[in-house]
Structure formats: C-alpha cells, structure tokens
Amino acid sequence: MTVIEKNDVAVAARAGDIWKVYGSGAAEVTALRGVTAEFRRGQFTAIMGPSGSGKSTLMHCLAGLDVATKGTVHIGDTELSGQGDKVLTRLRRDKIGFIFQQFNLLPTLSAAENIRLPLDIAGTKPDPQWWDTVIDTVGLRDRLSHRPSQLSGGQQQRVACARALITRPEVIFADEPTGNLDSRSGAELLKFLQLSVREHGQTIVMVTHDAVAASYADRVVFLADGQIVSELDNPTAEAVLDTMKRLDVLVAAPRQSDENVTAPAAAR
Numbered sequence: 001m002t003v004i005e006k007n008d009v010a011v012a013a014r015a016g017d018i019w020k021v022y023g024s025g026a027a028e029v030t031a032l033r034g035v036t037a038e039f040r041r042g043q044f045t046a047i048m049g050p051s052g053s054g055k056s057t058l059m060h061c062l063a064g065l066d067v068a069t070k071g072t073v074h075i076g077d078t079e080l081s082g083q084g085d086k087v088l089t090r091l092r093r094d095k096i097g098f099i100f101q102q103f104n105l106l107p108t109l110s111a112a113e114n115i116r117l118p119l120d121i122a123g124t125k126p127d128p129q130w131w132d133t134v135i136d137t138v139g140l141r142d143r144l145s146h147r148p149s150q151l152s153g154g155q156q157q158r159v160a161c162a163r164a165l166i167t168r169p170e171v172i173f174a175d176e177p178t179g180n181l182d183s184r185s186g187a188e189l190l191k192f193l194q195l196s197v198r199e200h201g202q203t204i205v206m207v208t209h210d211a212v213a214a215s216y217a218d219r220v221v222f223l224a225d226g227q228i229v230s231e232l233d234n235p236t237a238e239a240v241l242d243t244m245k246r247l248d249v250l251v252a253a254p255r256q257s258d259e260n261v262t263a264p265a266a267a268r
Ligand SMILES: Nc1ncnc2c1ncn2[C@@H]1O[C@H](COP(=O)(O)OP(=O)(O)OP(=O)(O)O)[C@@H](O)[C@H]1O
Pocket: 022, 023, 029, 030, 031, 049, 050, 051, 052, 053, 054, 055, 056, 057, 058
C-alpha cells in the first residue's frame, strides 16, 4: 500500500498513466491509453466523450470495479493496484459511493432501509445529524417508509443518491445518473449532487453523455479513443457541446501516429 505525499491530501481519486486492454489477439481492444487524472476533494467532475471512448472503463478502474492493465489508481491515500478482493470490497464499501443509471435499489426494502443499507452492511449506525442533512438535501423526508415501486423514477434516484452520500465516502461515482429521468427530475438530481459538493464537501465523478448535465459540474474531462484530450473548468452547456463537436471530428479522422498510442508491451 502506497501513501500519497502530504501535499496531495486534497486528491480524492487519482489515475496515474492507466492503460486498459481487453481481450487478446484479434479480439484485443485498448480501452484506455495512458490516462493520468486527479479528482480533487470537494469537486464535481464530469467525464464526457464519444461512445466507446473509455468513460465507463475509466470509472470502473477508478472505483475498483475493474483492474487497470497497467498504471496506478489511488482512492484517497490508498493505492488499489495489487490489492486483493477482500481489501477492494472493503474499500468500495467504506470509501466509495455509487449512483447508477438503473437506481439499483432493493425492491423489498423501504427508502430508509435502502439508504441505511451500506451502514448496515458495515455494521455501523448513521450519525443522526448527517442522516438529517442527507434526507433534507435530497428532499425525501415524507417518503422514507415507501418501497421503490411506490416512488417515481426521480424519487428512486434520490434514494440512490442518499444511499451514496450516507457513508460520507471519499468519492461518489455516478454513471449516467440522469439517463433514466425526465429533464425536470434530472435537473433536480443534478442540483442535489451540486449541493452535496458545494455545501457538504463531497466529491463526485460523473460519467455523462449530456452536455447540460455536465454543465452542473465544476470541471469536465473529455476522453477520446482512450485518452484525455481536453478539459473545461466551470463549463457551460454550450462550451461542452462545442468541445464534443470538435472531438467528433477528431475521432472521425484516422489516428495520426498509431505508434504513439499503442499500449506498451508491459500493458499487454
Ligand atoms: N468487457 C469488455 N471486453 C472487451 N471490450 C470492452 C469491454 N468493455 C469495454 N470494451 C471496449 O472498450 C472500449 C471503451 O468502452 P467503454 O464502455 O469504456 O466506453 P464508453 O465511453 O463508456 O462508451 P459509451 O458512451 O458507449 O457507454 C470500447 O471499444 C468497448 O467496446
């Protein structure tokens, strides 16, 4: 386990020159080609890029759901590479929150039980003050005894959001969290995410295809063909769309020099 230098403590998650190669031989796909990125504490980052550019792969490697072929991943001061399944499972439970497009709530549990689930699994109890803050942030106080099937899609995703927040994780990874929501519920959810970053110091990394969703973030990182090709701070939806248009042109053009982007032998 490597400890990051003290002056780096503001970094919640870090990818250091990570490569990801799937398959082998004719089926080999290099999904990430040397991605280096830092995700600072208290910052809301969106990851964007054309389909197949490696967004989900990057998020899965950062979150310990998949293992990079080469390179380093840190969550806080813990390096993921070389850790066994047990450590990774505990790290995901204690330090990472997840919000998925499909909500992933347990249908037989009430909203309150779903939110408490990560704490129950860890054998801990919610801090009453933080519980109240989370419930009020996502506006669920009058829905706590309802089961997921009795809630709208927007409310279900707010439950998922509260479940991710309740452990006060080092970082929350959100994969297309508004993908199954109408635009009003989506906007509400993005405001909750923004609030949890701005007012409660949480850290969020969100994969999205939606320029408007990305504009709620503090920063957007753009991937194309497995590499970070651009970044925007304080993005507007227009600036995000402009960058995406430029990336579409870049991706449509043949790669200039394949030897510069081919995985090194050690990554294979
Ligand atoms: N398990 C896998 N096995 C083989 N190839 C994979 C696997 N997962 C992803 N890939 C490939 O890796 C590349 C990056 O995929 P990834 O899902 O990360 O892209 P993405 O940017 O999230 O795409 P989308 O926006 O369409 O969800 C793609 O070419 C994809 O086909």
